[in-house]
Structures are given as structure tokens and as C-alpha cells.
Amino acid sequence: MTASVGRTSWPALGVVVAAAALAPLVFTDFFVSVILTKSLWLGVAAASLIFLSAYGGMVSLAQVGIYGVAGMTFANLVVADGGAAAAWSPWIATIAAIVVAVAVGLFFGVIAARSVGIYFLMITLAFSVLVYYFFSQVTQLSGFGGVNNPDLPSLVGQPGQDPAPLYYTTLVVAVLVFLGLRYVSRAPFGLALQGLRDEPARMRALGFNVTRHRILAFTLAAFIAAVAGVLSVWYNGRIAPGSINLAQTIDILIIAVIGGLYRLEGAWVGALTYALLDNYSREWTPTVGDVLGAERFNTILGVVFLIIVLLSPGGLVGLWERVRGLGGRGPGPPGEVAREPAPAEAAK
Amino acid sequence: MSGSSQTPLDPAAGGVTDARGATAAEEAVEARAAGAPRRWTVTRVALGLVAAVVVVWLVVKASEDLRQFAVVSLNGITLAALFFVVASGFTLIFGLMRVVNMAHGSLYLLGGYLALEMQDSWFKEEVGGLGISLAGEAGAEYDLVGWLVPLVLATLIIGVLGVIMQQVFLRWNQGQDLRQALITIALSVIFADQMLAAFGGISKDIKTPTDWPESIALPGDVRFGFFRGVIVLGAAVLIGLLLWWLITRTRFGKIVRAGVDDREMVSALGINVQLVFAAAFFLGAVLAGLGGVLGGTMISLAPGEDTSFLLNSLIVVIIGGMGSLAGAAIGALALGLVDAYGDVYLVFGDTDLTNYSILLTFALLVAVLAVRPLGLFGRPA
Amino acid sequence: MKGIRLLALIGAVLALGLVAGCGDDDDGGGGGGGGDQAAEGGGDTIKVGFLSDCEGAFGSFFEPTASGFNQALIDKAGAKPASKKPSEGVTGATVAGKQIQIVGYGCSDGTADKAIEETRRLVEQEGADILVGPLSGDEGIAVANYAKDHPDKTFINGIAGAQDATLKVQAPNFFRYHPDGAQWSAGLGDYAYNELGWKRAAIIGDDYSFPYTSLAGFVAEYCAIGGKITKRIWAPLGEKDYSSYISQIPDDVDGLYVGIGGSGLINFVKQYKQQRGEVDTDRMMGNVFWDDPLVLKEVGNDLVGGTTSAMTAADSDDPDVTAYIDRLRKSYGKELAGLGPSVFTYGYYTAGQALIKGLEAVNGDISDQKKLQAALAKVRLSGDEAPYGDVRLDENHQAISDVFLKRIVKDKTGDGVADVATFRRIPEVNQTFGGFFTAEAPPPDRNNPTCEKRQPPPWVGKAEEVSFGT
Incomplete structure (x- = not known):
């Protein structure tokens, strides 16, 4: 049952990263920033969700809430317009933001880890909404109109003027997150997690503390989400309750x-697709009465989402692998291996 | 479970259904944990103390201004009535089919908008005017028919729409509850955007029949809205009783109850499960649509109300326990009262915390989950 | 093997991005099909981006705002509407011999993040030299901050009313030709205290920045003269059930200022009626939303008797006003013309007028936008450029203009919708309320500004009574 451990080869990763490193030479500043940088940090946020889902069988909607906590903490701890403006150094604020968000994630994890499947989804959704309402209401922290112009580490320069430093920073973080999560998934912790995902009863019988393991996984994902939250503030140059609302969660x-x-x-394939759709569908979309048009981006996104869910629960990556699988018989998506009904299903 | 025979036909189900394979197993494990005898743990004692403090606080506040307390309590109860109507449909669908219909809020809002459109275009008594597009309904008058017919029609249309949704999108992947939830999320995104395009972003409301009183006078100089206090509350009680009768006294109810406990066995007994599923989805959607018409008359219709009522339903059933009608009632009451009291009584001396009242809802949620992970009346699947 | 597959996949997605990323240089037509009639002619074309909301709470105002901006181009730049749907763009707009190309009708959802993304798309991707927008408060602050970082572009606010966007941010290239949220409330405090005799008042509002701002305008003036605010009630964002908040309104006040706009108002009115029997509008004042044509249509008849204020007056019989509405009707039909007096349409209209005047002043030469910005700072709008009243800017590029007090009255026109009767003009309302609001003062919030008697704003006692069409 270790099938879903990533099988990305090093050369492929190397080439992708090298190509990504060259992007600022090829593309406009706008593209590097609004499409690529945004895809990278959104991808980090999505990766925290995918990690939990792929290895832990937990589809969490709390990730936006957690990254909101990190982003808000960061924005409040540095010099900014609005919020507490505590004027800490950006790096210390970054670390503090991640620590706070991980602590919140741990707390959420303790409550949610005993629930599974669809219950887990709903409870984590409630967490995200809770964070949104919290910052909507505690305006001392969200600065009435959001927290604007936070002080950023000198490393990323002035993203508004030159997006390249922030882009490279985000790229490095994304690669580290990817490698780190892949490493974890292959380490004993990750293998045990996958065991819990597939056979919780047996794992419990083997002496694993199922709940504690799930809490740990959730906390690790909270760490990744927290990183994404700080990156989002670096990218947007602001954070407001509207940045972490239910729409963002979805x-x-x-x-x-x-x-x-x-x-x-x-995570990154999805984020790039999303950013491209978000930006360019406004130009491509023909106007069809009130039903379709440049301002109906959400309809297009919803339809794409629906088609993907209907046709390929494995997403674009799964679709690609299936298309490939029709030709040379590759191993196929990892999930297939586990297709015989789990004993638990019969027990239902 | 009934869907398992289909899943192997769909190899692409992949990792997503892996997740739910684990779900089933975990649920079984959790069942034992949740079913364990109640113990007096620290958590329980602490929560009991908090509850006692809350009650004392309310008594103190109530004695200060009894009239306000009556109004606020009525607000909470009537709001709870509306939550119950919507959430009972949600919990019914889940209880039988394990489908978390994340488009439930969309059905709510669409039901309201449809009724509004019908009332506007069929029943508006022309007040003269130029008939230009800006002519509003504000001065129009409606009789009982002008409210009741849109209610019935809109509700039925939403019911049919629910069945179509179930047949087209959900029937063939039964048992993959996560995938079904994702499908309904996708549908809700599309619905929300299309409703914004069709009905605009301004709040609108469905008008009550003109000859209904605006408010009623209660003993002790308390005034309260007639529609809220009589119609919505009455409808909720009626629906509660009807559902209770349906679940406990009819063949359909027996099948539903059996299905909640053991779906495998129900289908093995040769019952046409598909028909029952369609009926349950119809009923669940009807309740959403009916809630939309009641809510659109009692409060208003606007973009965002779909997600807001989905969230309310989620919170109600998480508190009450998914699939339980009694749980939905208790959960709705808890949510409504906490909301209403929090809005007014979170004042401690000079410190006014009423702006944070919405956070109380979540405190309630966390408290319930800490003690009963499956909700107050939740039973393991 | 696996690696190659993944590589190819990512390569394919990247290639898609590459096509998209480079493709935009070829087709200048922006989102929403903005007029792509203009050739890629470098110096001969002035690219303008339009930013409004088509989703979120203000989604309904997308076409009205576009109609306002387009109408300015139709009036003064020889443009023709491309269709009856304003966001389809205009054709043939020229100013001082330069073609005006609308590179896109950007659409935000009321959040600052989305507004900035759309701003970046229009400015950085579509190459807009000038941006007109956005619509709502928080978006305005974000765009003003963005403007500060992009001094080589010029930004003209659409109808975002947040005080901070000009008062605090003070971007040299951000201009607002309409009063801000607090200015809209000017004159109400004077009227309440001196005419209606409100000695004590309560305020109730939605708990976010726009209501804070409109209430700040009321409080600043009302308290300066001597009024007392005894209770401030704020309903949390997204609250639809105001009953519990209504039950907190004290009985011993003379009046109530209601800062509930947009989607909450209909609920507030309904629940107020239920709890108190009727909406005692003669004891109520409301913010700028109250007499917006779209809001009147939904709840107007319940608001009859209430007082409100803004820089437009729907019943005005000034020839410039009637001509403005007529022109809108000719371009976009009755429905959108009916929204002409809406501050949303009108704000974007004056933004367009100011832009054209600024461009004419520099003879269409925007090679150095500093010159355009200097010209814009001096622009004064009058006559048919600003039919509801003259506009000039202060040193923060914030409009100084007249504000009208209006009463909502029973339907006069026979369309079933309540109408508006304007009864006062407050002359020359400035942003600071006579030095009260400053860049250093805390921004309006739940408790600010505090209620203190002090030097009243300069217009107190100078209001002139007006009466239209009687």
C-alpha cells in the first residue's frame, strides 16, 4: 500500500525547476508575478491539502483558515497600515506567524482528528469560516480595511517594482515544500500515515495511536499552510478578511x-491552471446573454471543476496518467492498486 | 454498501475513494469510541460549569429587562425554526444516502428567487404606472394566493431539480461520498454565479399577503412579527411533526431508518433502493426550497445567502448529529438561541463584546465536538 | 519514464501559459470586449482601463458604472456605444486627436485582493495608461496604494468612498472627483440638531468600514454642534437578522442614524416594522444607499419620510441634469438612464469627464504622465460635466463639492416606486470637515470619531433651501 508515494524522478524535477528559474527572462513582469508567483504560493497552500488527502485520507478545508492566521499574524507583527503594526523585524515576524499558525493548526487537529471522511471535511470547513469571522470581527487585528503595505524582508525587494526576487523566493520555498513532503511521505511517519489511511483498524491493532498520528499529520500540513499564508502576504502586499473568506477556501x-x-x-499543476483560467478566461469567454461572459468567471471555474470531478477524480495529473496508461501499460494511478473494496466498506 | 459494486468499474476513482475506504473503517472504530459509556472527564465537568455560568448570566440579564429578553428569545426560536426546516432536508439526505449535499444552500436560495419571480410576474396587482422596467413591486398588493401559489410551485420545482441533480450527477457514484460532495460544491459555485447574473446583487424579499398583520401583540407589551412568530414557527412545527410521522409511521420511513442503519441489507431485501433514494432527494430538496421561500419572506434573498444557509445547516447537523431529525431540531435551537443571546447579552459592564457574538457559535460547535465527535444525536454509520 | 511523463505534462501547462503570456501583446481587446478598434499605434492611442465590481455585494452595479463612464466618452470624446450593454465598450473615442482605447472592463468582487489583481491585469498586462475605478471602499484604499507604487500611471477613482484613499494614502497620481463616504453625510448633523431638534441620537450600522465612514460624517457634525450620541450599535458583517440589534435601540433618543446599506437595509426595515409596528422614518436618517434607485425599488415605500444625503438629487430639474439623463437614455435605454442619479453611475461619469478634461489640457500627450497628473489636479467640473454641482479638488486630490439633503417621499411619477424630494444644498463640502479629519487622526471605526462639542464644519448654518419641480 505504499503505492501513492511520489515517483517523480530527479531529472524531471531538475528540468522543471531549471525551466521555472529561467521564466523571468522569458515572460513579462506581469506574467511572472500574477501567474507564476501566484501559482507557486497557491500551490504550496494546495500542497498542504493534498498531502493530508493523499497520504492521510483527510480532505481538509481548514488550510485557508490556517494560512489566514499566519498571514494576519505576520501582517500585524511588522510595520504596516492598519492592524497592530508591532514593528517587528519581518523575519522574526515570519517565524512567529508560522509558530502561531502551527499552534492553531494543532488545536484544530486535536478537535478534528477524531472525525473522518465527510465529517472531517465539514468540521474543517467550519474552522476556516471561524477564522474568517474572527478576523472580520476583531478589527483591531484586521485593520478595518485590511492590513496594507506590510514591511517585507529585504530578500524579496519590492515585488511591485521587480517581481523576480519574490518569484525566486517563492520558487525555492515551493521546491523545498515539495521535496520535504515527499521525504516525509517516504519516511516511517508517512508510511504509517498511509497505513492509517487504508487500514486504521489494523494499524490500531498494531499499536499505533491513530488519533495522535493524524493530529501530527494535520499539524505538519498546518506548517505548510502557514508558509503559504506568509507568502500570500508577501505576494499581495496586504491581507484582509476578504482574502481568507469562504470563496478562497473553495x-x-x-x-x-x-x-x-x-x-x-x-498542487502546482492545479494552481497554474487556476491562475491562467482566472486571468485569461475573461478575454476568451464569449458573451452569451447573462449566462456566460467575461464577468462570469466563477461559472467557468465551476464547470471546469465539475468536469474534472466527473471525469477524473485524480485531477489533471490523474487524467494525464490515464491517457498515458491507455498506450503503454504503466502502473497507473496509485489508487487503482487499492481498488478491491476495503474490508471496512463491507463492514458498512 | 450499495455502491461498492460500482466502484471497481471506475478505476479512476483512485485516491479519492481511498479516502472514503478509510472513512468507513475509521467510522467503525470511532463508533466504538463514541458509544463508550459516558465518563465524567475533566472536559465534561468544565463544559457543565460553563453551561451553568451561561444560564445564570441569562437569568441575571433577563431579570433586568424581561421584555427585551422575551423578544430576543423569540428571535432565537424563530430563527431556529427556519434553520430547522432547511437543515432537516440536509440531514435527511445524508442520513439515508450519505450524500453531503453542498448545493443545499443553492437550492434554498433558488427556491426563494423562483417564488419571488412568480410572485412578481403573476400576482402583482398593477398599480398603474408606466410598466417600465424600473417599476417596482414595492407598492403592489398581494392576496393569500399570491404568496401560497409561488411557495408551492417553487418548492416543487426545487424538489424536481433535486431529483435531476441526484439522477444526473450523483446516482452513478453512490458510495463515493467525498466525490459527491465535490460535485455538489462545483454545482453550488455554478448556481451562485448564475443566480447573481439572473437576479442581481441587491437584496430582495418575497412579500407577505397584504391582509396579514405585520406584527402581533403579546402579553407584557411585547410586539413580535406575525410572519416570523406564527407562520415560520408554525411551519417548522408542522414540518417536524410530518417528518416524524413519515419516518416513524410509514413504509418509506421504515426503509429510510433501515437505510440509515444498514444500507446493504435494505437493498439485499429487494427494495427498490433507487426509488427510495430519489424520493429522499426530492423531499430533501423540497425542504430546502420551502426554507428558501420562508426565509425569503422572513428575512431576504441575496447572493451569499446560499453559503450562509449551507453553513447554518452544516453547523446544525454537526451539533445535532448527521442523519438525526431530533438532532436537527436541537441543533437548530442551539444555534438560533446562541446567535440571538450572543447578539445582545455579551455585555460585561463597559465591555461590549456583542460584535464577537458570531464566534460563540463556533465555541458551541467545538464544545459539542469535544464531547461527542458525532454530534449530540449522531450515530455511527 | 515517469519523469518524462510528468515533465511533458508540466511542459504542456507551461506552454499553454507561454502562449497566453505572449499572446496578449497581439490582441489588444481586453476583457469584456472593450473597444479594440484602435490600432496598435503607440503614441496615437491612449489606453484606459475600467475597473468595477461584477460580483459580490455590488455586482449589480457593474453595468450602471460602465454606462456612466461610457457616457462621458460619448458626450465629450465622440464615442458611440458598441451595444446596449455598456461593458461591451464604445467605438470611435478620440480626445485631442488621440484615440481612446478601453483595454478592458475589469471586474472585481468587492475585495481588495481581487481589485488589485484586476488592476494589475489591466495596467501591467493590457497596458492601460490610465485606470478608472474601483467601486467600493476597501478596493479604493488598495488601488490608491497601488497607484503610489506606479507613479507613471494615472488613477481616477470610480465611486469608492473610503476616506483614507485620499486623506491618508495621498498618492500623487490618484484622483477622486466625488465626495467620500463621510462627505456624503454632511449637513445631516446640522439638520438633525437645529431643525429636527434631536438632542440625543443613536446610531446603528453594519460593522465594516463604509458604514463607519458615513456615520463618522454624521457624528463629526452633529456632535460638534452639541448633539449627543448615546448608543452605537454595530451588527456584524453578514448579519441578516437585525431583530436583536433593533431591540437594543434605546427608547429615550430623539433620532436614529442608520448606516445600513445595500443588502441589509431590506431586512432592517422589515424587522424594525415587525418589532415596533412601523418604521418611524421621521426619526430616521440614512446613508447614501437609502435613495439609490435600485434600493428605492425594493424598500422605498417603507422608507418614505426618511432623510438621506449624497451629491446627486434624483428630482433635480436643472437643465444639465435632465440633459444628462436624456443622453444616458439615448445611449443605453430607460433602465440604465433611471439609474443616472445613482451615485454609482454618476461617480464614474464625473471620473470620465475629468479624465477627458485632463487629457485635453495636455493635448493628449501622455508621454510624461506627471503633466497629465498636474493637469488633472487643476480640473474643475461644471455645467454638463458635473450636472449635479461643480467639483474641484483639494491638495489631496479629493473632491470639494455640494451635497444635497433629500427626503424620501411617496411615489410621484406613478411607477409604484417611492421618489425623492431634495430640500437642501450644503455648499462646498470638504473632506476634513473644517480640519476635523486629518491624516493623523484615527480612522473612523466602531468608537471613532468620539462625540465632542467643537468648532462646527464651515457649512453649518450656510445650507440653502432648494426645491425642485414643484
């Missing part, structure tokens, strides 16, 4: 599903 889920819920790579 968008992150859509990104993960479009990319593919069971492969980490899917």
Missing part, C-alpha cells in the same frame, strides 16, 4: 482537485 479546494488530490505535483 478556490484552494478547487485547485487541489483540478490538479489531483493524490499527487503532490497536482
Whole structure:
């Protein structure tokens, strides 16, 4: 049952990263920033969701809430317009933001880890909404109109003027997140997690503390989400309750599903697709009465999402692998291996 | 479970259904944990103390201004009535089919909008005017028929729409509950955007019949809205009783109850499960649509109300326990009262915390989950 | 094997991006099919981006705002509407011999993040030299901040009313030709205290920045003269059931200022009626939303008797006003013309007028936008450029203009919708309320500004009574 451990080869990763590193030379500043940088940090957020889903069998909607906590904490701790403006150094604020968000994630995990499947989905959804309402109401922290112009580390320069430093920073973080999560998934912790996903009863019988393991996984994912939250503030140059509302929660889920819920790579494939759709569908879309048009982006996104869910639960990555699978018989998506009904299903 | 025979036909189901394979197993495990005898843990004692403090606080506040307390309590109860109507449909569908219909809020809002459109275009008594597109309904008058017919028709249309949704999108992947939830999320995104395009972003409301009183006078100089206090509350009680009768006294109800406990066995007994599923989805959607018409008359219709009522339904059933009608009633009451009291009584001396009242809802949620992970009346699948 | 597959996949997605990323240089036509009649002619074309909301709470105002902006081009730049749907664009707009190309009708959802994304798309991708927008408060602050970082572009606010966008951000290239949220409330405090005799008042509002701003305008003036605010009630964002908040309105006040706009108002009115028997509108004032044509249509008849204020007056019989509505009707038909007095349409209209005047002043030469910005700072709008009243800017590029007090009255025109009767003009309302609001003062919030008697704003006592069409 170790099938879903990533099988990305090093050369492929190397080539992709090298190609990505060259992007600022090829593309306009706008494209590097609004499409690529955004895809990278959205991908990190989606990766935290995919990690939980692929290896832990937990589809969490709390990731946006957690990254909201990180983003808001960061924005409040540095010099900014609005919020607490505590004027800490951006790096210390970054670390503090991640620590706070991980602590919140741990707390959420303790409550949610005993629930599974669809219950888990709903409870984590409630967490995200809770964070949104919290910051909507506690305006001392969200600065009435959001927290604007936070002080950023000098490393990323002035993203508004030159997007390249932030882009490279985000790229490095994304690669580290990818490699880190892949490493974890192959380490004993990750293997045990996959065991819990597939055979919780047996794992419990083997002496594993199922709940504690799930809490740990959730906390690790919270760490990744927290990183994405800080990156989002660096990218947007602001954070407001509207940045972490329910629509954003659903968008992150859509990104993960479009990319593919069971492969980490899917996070970035989904994020890039989302960013491209978001930006360019406004030009491509023909106007059809009130039903379709440039301002109906959400309809298009919803339809794409629906088609992906209907045709390929493995997302674009899964679709690709299936198309390939029709030719040379590759191993296919990992999930197929586990297709015989789980004993638990029969027990139902 | 009934869907398992289909899943192997769909190899692409992949990792997504892996997740739910684990779900089933975990649920079984959790069942034992949740079914364990109640213990007096620290958590329980602490929560009991908090509850006692809350009650004392309410008594103190109520004695200060009894009239306000009556109004606020009525607000909470009537809001709970509306939540119950909507959430009972949600919990019914889940209880039988394990489908979390994330488009339930969309059905709610669409039901309201459809009724509004019908009332507007069929029953508006022309007040003269130029008939230009800006002519509003604000001065129009409606009789009972002008409210009742849109209610019935809109509700039925939403029911049929629910069945279509189930047949087209959900029937063939029964048992893959996560995938079904994702499908309904996708549908809700599309619905929300299309409703914005069709009905605009301005709040609208369905008008009550003109000869209904605006408010009723209660003992102690308390005024309360007639529609809220009589119609919505009455409808909720009636629906509660009807559902209770349906679930406990009819063949359909027996099948539903059996299905909640053991779906495998129900289909093995040769019952046409598909028909029952379609009927349950119809009923669930009807309740959403009916809620939309009641809510659109009692409060208003606007973009965002779909997600807001989906969330309310989610919270109600998470508190009450998914699939349980009694749970939906208790959950709705808890949510409605916490909302209403929090809006007014979160004042401690000079510290006014009423702006944070919405967070109380979540405190309630967390407290319930900490003690009963499956909700107050939740039973393991 | 696996690696190659993944590589190919990512390559394919990247290639898609590449096509898209480079393709935009070829087709200048922006989102929404903005007029792509203009050739890629470098110096001969002035590219303008339009930004409004088509989703979220203000989604309904997308076409009205577009109609307002387009109408300015139709009036003064020889443009023709491309269709009856304003966001389809205009054709043939020229100013000082330069073609005006609308590179896109950008659409936000009321959040600052989305507004900035759309701004970036229009400015950085579609190459807009000038941006007109956005619509709502928080978006305005974000765009003003963005403007500060992009001094080589010029930004003219659409109808976003947040005070901070000009008062605090003070971007040299961001201009607002309409009063802000607090200015819209000017004159109400004077009227309440001195005419209606409100000695004590309560305020109730939705708990976010726009209501804070409109209430700040009321409080600043009302308290300066001597009024007392005894209770401030804020209903959390997204609250649809105001009953519990209504039950907190004290009985011992003379009046109530209602800062509930847009989607909440209909609920507030309904629940107020239920709890108190009727909406005692003669004891109520409302913010700028109250007499917006779309809102009147939904709840107007319940608001009859209430007082409100803004820089437009729907019943005005000034020839410039009637001509403005007529022109809108000719371009976009009755429905959109009916929204002409809406501040949303009108704000974008004056933005367009100011832009054209600024461009004419520099003879269409935007090679150095500093010159355009200097010209815009001096623009004064009058006559048919600003039919509801003259506009000039202060040193923060914020409009100083007249504000009208209006009462909502029973239907006069026979369409079943309540109408508006304007009864006062407050002359020359400025942003600071006579030095009260400053860049250093805390921004309006739940408790700010505090209620203090002090030097009243300069217009107190100078209001002139007006009466239209009687």
C-alpha cells in the first residue's frame, strides 16, 4: 500500500525547476508575478491539502483558515497600515506567524482528528469560516480595511517594482515544500500515515495511536499552510478578511482537485491552471446573454471543476496518467492498486 | 454498501475513494469510541460549569429587562425554526444516502428567487404606472394566493431539480461520498454565479399577503412579527411533526431508518433502493426550497445567502448529529438561541463584546465536538 | 519514464501559459470586449482601463458604472456605444486627436485582493495608461496604494468612498472627483440638531468600514454642534437578522442614524416594522444607499419620510441634469438612464469627464504622465460635466463639492416606486470637515470619531433651501 508515494524522478524535477528559474527572462513582469508567483504560493497552500488527502485520507478545508492566521499574524507583527503594526523585524515576524499558525493548526487537529471522511471535511470547513469571522470581527487585528503595505524582508525587494526576487523566493520555498513532503511521505511517519489511511483498524491493532498520528499529520500540513499564508502576504502586499473568506477556501479546494488530490505535483499543476483560467478566461469567454461572459468567471471555474470531478477524480495529473496508461501499460494511478473494496466498506 | 459494486468499474476513482475506504473503517472504530459509556472527564465537568455560568448570566440579564429578553428569545426560536426546516432536508439526505449535499444552500436560495419571480410576474396587482422596467413591486398588493401559489410551485420545482441533480450527477457514484460532495460544491459555485447574473446583487424579499398583520401583540407589551412568530414557527412545527410521522409511521420511513442503519441489507431485501433514494432527494430538496421561500419572506434573498444557509445547516447537523431529525431540531435551537443571546447579552459592564457574538457559535460547535465527535444525536454509520 | 511523463505534462501547462503570456501583446481587446478598434499605434492611442465590481455585494452595479463612464466618452470624446450593454465598450473615442482605447472592463468582487489583481491585469498586462475605478471602499484604499507604487500611471477613482484613499494614502497620481463616504453625510448633523431638534441620537450600522465612514460624517457634525450620541450599535458583517440589534435601540433618543446599506437595509426595515409596528422614518436618517434607485425599488415605500444625503438629487430639474439623463437614455435605454442619479453611475461619469478634461489640457500627450497628473489636479467640473454641482479638488486630490439633503417621499411619477424630494444644498463640502479629519487622526471605526462639542464644519448654518419641480 505504499503505492501513492511520489515517483517523480530527479531529472524531471531538475528540468522543471531549471525551466521555472529561467521564466523571468522569458515572460513579462506581469506574467511572472500574477501567474507564476501566484501559482507557486497557491500551490504550496494546495500542497498542504493534498498531502493530508493523499497520504492521510483527510480532505481538509481548514488550510485557508490556517494560512489566514499566519498571514494576519505576520501582517500585524511588522510595520504596516492598519492592524497592530508591532514593528517587528519581518523575519522574526515570519517565524512567529508560522509558530502561531502551527499552534492553531494543532488545536484544530486535536478537535478534528477524531472525525473522518465527510465529517472531517465539514468540521474543517467550519474552522476556516471561524477564522474568517474572527478576523472580520476583531478589527483591531484586521485593520478595518485590511492590513496594507506590510514591511517585507529585504530578500524579496519590492515585488511591485521587480517581481523576480519574490518569484525566486517563492520558487525555492515551493521546491523545498515539495521535496520535504515527499521525504516525509517516504519516511516511517508517512508510511504509517498511509497505513492509517487504508487500514486504521489494523494499524490500531498494531499499536499505533491513530488519533495522535493524524493530529501530527494535520499539524505538519498546518506548517505548510502557514508558509503559504506568509507568502500570500508577501505576494499581495496586504491581507484582509476578504482574502481568507469562504470563496478562497473553495478556490484552494478547487485547485487541489483540478490538479489531483493524490499527487503532490497536482498542487502546482492545479494552481497554474487556476491562475491562467482566472486571468485569461475573461478575454476568451464569449458573451452569451447573462449566462456566460467575461464577468462570469466563477461559472467557468465551476464547470471546469465539475468536469474534472466527473471525469477524473485524480485531477489533471490523474487524467494525464490515464491517457498515458491507455498506450503503454504503466502502473497507473496509485489508487487503482487499492481498488478491491476495503474490508471496512463491507463492514458498512 | 450499495455502491461498492460500482466502484471497481471506475478505476479512476483512485485516491479519492481511498479516502472514503478509510472513512468507513475509521467510522467503525470511532463508533466504538463514541458509544463508550459516558465518563465524567475533566472536559465534561468544565463544559457543565460553563453551561451553568451561561444560564445564570441569562437569568441575571433577563431579570433586568424581561421584555427585551422575551423578544430576543423569540428571535432565537424563530430563527431556529427556519434553520430547522432547511437543515432537516440536509440531514435527511445524508442520513439515508450519505450524500453531503453542498448545493443545499443553492437550492434554498433558488427556491426563494423562483417564488419571488412568480410572485412578481403573476400576482402583482398593477398599480398603474408606466410598466417600465424600473417599476417596482414595492407598492403592489398581494392576496393569500399570491404568496401560497409561488411557495408551492417553487418548492416543487426545487424538489424536481433535486431529483435531476441526484439522477444526473450523483446516482452513478453512490458510495463515493467525498466525490459527491465535490460535485455538489462545483454545482453550488455554478448556481451562485448564475443566480447573481439572473437576479442581481441587491437584496430582495418575497412579500407577505397584504391582509396579514405585520406584527402581533403579546402579553407584557411585547410586539413580535406575525410572519416570523406564527407562520415560520408554525411551519417548522408542522414540518417536524410530518417528518416524524413519515419516518416513524410509514413504509418509506421504515426503509429510510433501515437505510440509515444498514444500507446493504435494505437493498439485499429487494427494495427498490433507487426509488427510495430519489424520493429522499426530492423531499430533501423540497425542504430546502420551502426554507428558501420562508426565509425569503422572513428575512431576504441575496447572493451569499446560499453559503450562509449551507453553513447554518452544516453547523446544525454537526451539533445535532448527521442523519438525526431530533438532532436537527436541537441543533437548530442551539444555534438560533446562541446567535440571538450572543447578539445582545455579551455585555460585561463597559465591555461590549456583542460584535464577537458570531464566534460563540463556533465555541458551541467545538464544545459539542469535544464531547461527542458525532454530534449530540449522531450515530455511527 | 515517469519523469518524462510528468515533465511533458508540466511542459504542456507551461506552454499553454507561454502562449497566453505572449499572446496578449497581439490582441489588444481586453476583457469584456472593450473597444479594440484602435490600432496598435503607440503614441496615437491612449489606453484606459475600467475597473468595477461584477460580483459580490455590488455586482449589480457593474453595468450602471460602465454606462456612466461610457457616457462621458460619448458626450465629450465622440464615442458611440458598441451595444446596449455598456461593458461591451464604445467605438470611435478620440480626445485631442488621440484615440481612446478601453483595454478592458475589469471586474472585481468587492475585495481588495481581487481589485488589485484586476488592476494589475489591466495596467501591467493590457497596458492601460490610465485606470478608472474601483467601486467600493476597501478596493479604493488598495488601488490608491497601488497607484503610489506606479507613479507613471494615472488613477481616477470610480465611486469608492473610503476616506483614507485620499486623506491618508495621498498618492500623487490618484484622483477622486466625488465626495467620500463621510462627505456624503454632511449637513445631516446640522439638520438633525437645529431643525429636527434631536438632542440625543443613536446610531446603528453594519460593522465594516463604509458604514463607519458615513456615520463618522454624521457624528463629526452633529456632535460638534452639541448633539449627543448615546448608543452605537454595530451588527456584524453578514448579519441578516437585525431583530436583536433593533431591540437594543434605546427608547429615550430623539433620532436614529442608520448606516445600513445595500443588502441589509431590506431586512432592517422589515424587522424594525415587525418589532415596533412601523418604521418611524421621521426619526430616521440614512446613508447614501437609502435613495439609490435600485434600493428605492425594493424598500422605498417603507422608507418614505426618511432623510438621506449624497451629491446627486434624483428630482433635480436643472437643465444639465435632465440633459444628462436624456443622453444616458439615448445611449443605453430607460433602465440604465433611471439609474443616472445613482451615485454609482454618476461617480464614474464625473471620473470620465475629468479624465477627458485632463487629457485635453495636455493635448493628449501622455508621454510624461506627471503633466497629465498636474493637469488633472487643476480640473474643475461644471455645467454638463458635473450636472449635479461643480467639483474641484483639494491638495489631496479629493473632491470639494455640494451635497444635497433629500427626503424620501411617496411615489410621484406613478411607477409604484417611492421618489425623492431634495430640500437642501450644503455648499462646498470638504473632506476634513473644517480640519476635523486629518491624516493623523484615527480612522473612523466602531468608537471613532468620539462625540465632542467643537468648532462646527464651515457649512453649518450656510445650507440653502432648494426645491425642485414643484
